[in-house]
Amino acid sequence: MIRKLLIAALLFPLVWFGSAAMHFPRVFQVMLMIYIMLGLGVFLLLDAPSIPRVEGRKAVAALVAFYLVISAAYILGASYLPQYDPAVEMSKIEKIVKPKLETPEARRARLEELLKKSEELQAKTETLQAKLEKLAPAPKPAVEVQTAAAGPTDLIARGKEVYELQECYNCHKIGGKGSVKKRGPELDNIGNLLTQEDIKKKVFDPGYLYADGFEKEHKKGLMPDKYKELMTDEEVTALAAYLTTLKNPAAPTPKPIFVKTKVEHGFIVYGYVRDKNGKPVPDLPVTAQPLKPGREGHTGKTNKEGYYEIFLHIHNEDVGTKIEVSANNVKKEITANYNPDDKVTKRQAAVDLVL
Ligand code: HEC
The missing domain is CATH 4.10.860 (DNA Excision Repair, Uvrb; Chain A)
Incomplete structure (x- = not known):
């Protein structure tokens, strides 16, 4: 014991x-x-000592009592533990899937109904406004402000809903709520860093930009590249509109870094050409030739400092290709080394030549 x-x-x-x-x-x-x-x-x-033996009716009663006590303990105990509610999960799934399953006819009917409603509302506002104008001209702006404010708040509420439905909170925190483990950046100040348009692009194409300090996660492709299939344009617009309202400068939301060129499509060879005395050689053609059939070579010229830069169209599958760099009759061979899965780091190699 x-x-x-x-x-x-x-x-x-x-x-x-x-x-x-x-x-x-x-x-x-x-x-x-x-x-x-x-x-x-x-x-x-x-290890407990066995209880005295009972027989007959007493034994049956003891058995039933035992079952009752154990069952009660299980049910009571379980009811105190956190419950998984299938209904909640089902309604979430339905909300995502339903608009996609809607038939074109149903969609049209729904849109027409909405249109009718908005026309009715418009008519009501007009009669109201006419009445108000009769009473006094002053209250008119109040009505205008109200109708103008109704749109954006709806959009933002919708955006919040999309954020919940798509479960962005699994990796992001807003207002201290969300992701227990730090997977992605907090978004409380994203409204001061990104425009609505940029957020839309980031959600539909996570390679578009990345949060400073999250290079590693970005290279691993942690933020899912699936929202283009899961969201409509209306949804991502609302989501982005909601996120742009988050403007808390005290929050540690990292600044975005835009991935300008798609690094997967090229390889840059750069360097200096100098003579034996270390003086730069200007205006000199330098050629970089991939030693792989079908891959075009390119030629650049050195500038006043003897510096040149050549852009080669080398793709993911060309990793390990040898490249010959030459100027006058001096040649150097290098190997194009990069990680094909890395879509952030510039692919380049420095090659200095001495004539
Ligand atoms: C599986 C985890 C994960 C999910 C789910 C996820 N993200 Fe991200 N997100 C990340 C990571 C990691 C980064 C940082 C690296 C990067 O920018 O690619 C990031 C970056 C961002 C950024 C840039 C932040 C900055 O400071 O520049 C925005 C905006 C963003 N996510 C929005 C969203 C939205 C909206 C959703 C839901 C539709 C979402 N994310 C779902 C992991 C995730």
């Missing part, structure tokens, strides 16, 4: 701190503690 107690005493801190290090939510940690306690109880019971 002492051995069993000792093992449990060891397990409690081990599991508690272990699960904390793995960023388990607190409620799961408590559950694990309960499991250890239950396990300990079972093992201790194994």
